[in-house]
Amino acid sequence: MFWIQFAILLICIFIGARLGGVGLGVMGGVGLAVFVFIFQLPPTEPPIDVMLMIVAVITAASSLQAAGGMDYLVGLAEKALRKNPKRITYVAPIVTYLFTFCAGTGHVAYSVLPVIAEVARESKVRPERPLSIAVIASQQAITASPISAATVALVALLADFQVSLMDILIVSIPSTFAACMLGAFVSSKMGPELEEDPIYLERLKQGLAPMKQEQKSGHITKESKLAVFLFLLGVISVVLLGSMEFLRPAWMVNGELVRLSMPHTIEIVMLTVSALILILCKPDIEAITSGTVFKAGITAVVAIFGIAWMGDTFFKGNMEFIQGSIQELVTSAPWLFAFALFVLSILLYSQAATIRALVPLGISLGISPYLLIAMFPAVNGYFFIPNYGTVVAAINFDRTGTTRIGKYILNHSFMLPGLVSTIGAVAIGLLLASILF
Structure with missing residues (x-):
């Protein structure tokens, strides 16, 4: 019965x-309906806290976008990028990394990908190199x-282990940044030089790779800068409140000290930020909900709602079988769990949904929460199958044709x-x- 249910899970994801x-x-x-009504699995609680945190964060990020902060x-x-054109393969990923770090979503990269492609081409650097690692x-x-959905989901799931937001960040920030710089070094060696690439030369003959691209300039106001400052x-407030527990208010409830939880803290702070941007920067209210950041965020909420709820129900309904089958294997070789995170992220196209679906299983299998933190970046498997939004966008923005999908799809x-x-x-x-631990 387990394998039939597992096949249904994979089919729904696919x-x-x-x-x-x-x-x-x-x-x-x-999938949830099949598990509950046909296989009679008891449904778990939907991931309400995670979804509400994401809604609060994307509301603030969307307000920033509407105010011109983006x-x-x-x-x-x-x-x-233009100040260091020859080092663009290293500068570009730093820029997109910082953008995502501050906004909590990788979709902000759309705005700088065309700039990266143009600067690389003008500098005679193969655009594939900076574009690929920037994505x-x-x-x-x-x-x-x-403030990303994935991080707040992990914070919520590890809360019972007294793991703070800072515990996660002191591992994930240096590990991911250093790894991206390593990836940039590898990217800088990819493919022939631009002026030796046969596809680019053919595009030049056909007039498909113009020597100059139109530049767009937007009017930056003091409100735009204020919106960035507020965001x-x-x-910073979320980081401080997450890393210094004593800063969060606490109450005595039934004789026990109860401190404001991080999910609620994030929700309160980010909704307040959004309100301040609306009041002080006066963006168009309609532009908030019609912007790309808001649409992408709400899509993530719906994805987490269905997929995470289905995954929770499946794993908890079959926990006895799963634990008996793989506990010894995963405990003796924890890196196998990182592989599982990577594979599921390829299928889910959501780091947060992957965390919400698999980390509870890792916890139940007895994997150390600090090992789970170390394996956190394994959820970044989007790129494996080249049909994710930023991947497709980068390919389309590179008018030289050097950024491409190979004959065998995965190359x-x-x-x-x-x-x-x-x-x-x-x-x-x-x-x-x-x-550290």
């Missing part, structure tokens, strides 16, 4: 991934961002830097965890 968008979430609902950040990024860095940073203030521009960065981040994380 169809949901093919549908895209909210399709992943609603297919999770279909445009201001893009302008700063463009100046940094990978934008995803790796999700597991280092204190960063919110991010694409993002595979090598992606594998190097992900494996490197987990390896460095395991080393740091063994030293």
Whole structure:
């Protein structure tokens, strides 16, 4: 019976991934219905806290975008890229990493990818090199961002082990950043030089790779800068409140001291930030809900709602069988759990949904919470199958044709830097965890 249910789980994930968008979430609902009504598995509680945290964070990030804060950040990024054109393969991933770190979503990379492609081409640097690692860095940073959906999900799941947000960040930030720089080094050696690439030369003959691309300039106001300041203030507040527990208020409940939880802390802080941006920066209210950040965030909420609920129900309903089958294997070789996280993230296209679906299983199998922190970056498997949004966007923005999907699908521009960065981040994380904890 387990294998039939497992096949249903995979089929729902596969169809949901093919549908895209909210399709992943609603297919999770279909699988949940089959488990509950046909196999009579008791449904678990839906991941309400995780979903509400994501809603609060994307509301603040969307307010920042509507106020022009994203445009201001893009302008700063463009100046940094143009100042160091020959080092763009290293500068580009730093820019996208910082963008994601601050915004909590990798979708902000869309705004700088065309700038990266243009600056690389003008500098006669093969655009595939900075674009590929820039996309990978934008995803790796999700597991280092204190306000990303994946990080807040992990904080919530490890709360019972007295693991703080700072415990996660002191491992995930250096491990992912260092791994991205390692990936940048590998990317800098990829492919022939731009002017020797046969596809680029053919595109030049056909007029498909123009020598100059139109530049867009937006009007940056003082409100845009204020919105960025307020948002960063919110991010810093979340980090401080998460790492210094005594800063959060506490109450006596039935004779026991109960402190404000991190999920509630994040929700309160980010909603407050959003309100301050609305009041002080006066963005168009309609632009908040129509922006790309809000749409991507709500899609993630729906995906987590269905997939995580289905996964929870399946794993808890079959926990006795799973524990008996793989507990000894995973306990003796914990890195196998990192492999499981990586594979599931390829199917789910969501780091947060992957964390919510698999980490409870890891906890139940007795894997140390600090090892789970070290393996956190393994959820960045988006790049493996080249159909994720930022991957497709990078390919389309590179008008030289050097960033591409190979003949065999999986031999694409993002595979090598992606594998190097992900494996490197987990390896460095395991080393740091063994030293720090």
